[in-house]
Amino acid sequence: MAQPLRVEFEATIRPKRDRSSFSIDHMFLGHDADDGDNPRHDAMTPLNGLLYGTTLEGGTHNNGIIVRITS
Numbered sequence: 001m002a003q004p005l006r007v008e009f010e011a012t013i014r015p016k017r018d019r020s021s022f023s024i025d026h027m028f029l030g031h032d033a034d035d036g037d038n039p040r041h042d043a044m045t046p047l048n049g050l051l052y053g054t055t056l057e058g059g060t061h062n063n064g065i066i067v068r069i070t071s
Contacts, residue, residue, distance in 0.1 A: 010039055012069055025069065028055065036065040044069075 010028040015021070029035050036055030044053040051069040059065040 010037065012039070012067070028058070034059060034065075036067065038064075039067060 012025045013022045014025050016023075026035075028037055028039060036058035038056040038058070040054050040056060044051050046052075053067045053069070055064045055067060057064055
């Protein structure tokens with residue numbers, strides 16, 4: 001019997017205020033793209049009403065990028 005295909009995505013999500021569901025704000029395309037890969041969910045920092053974080057990989061030289069999430 002064939003095994004199901006397992007696909008994993010990395011994304012930033014936005015939950016509804018009542019926490020009943022969420023929407024996907026951004027899907028990271030991976031280290032071959034300029035938008036980053038392997039985001040650090042444990043290292044988000046609020047600053048001036050925005051949320052900043054980093055990815056471990058991706059970007060121009062595959063050294064990671066800085067991510068800014070706006071509301």
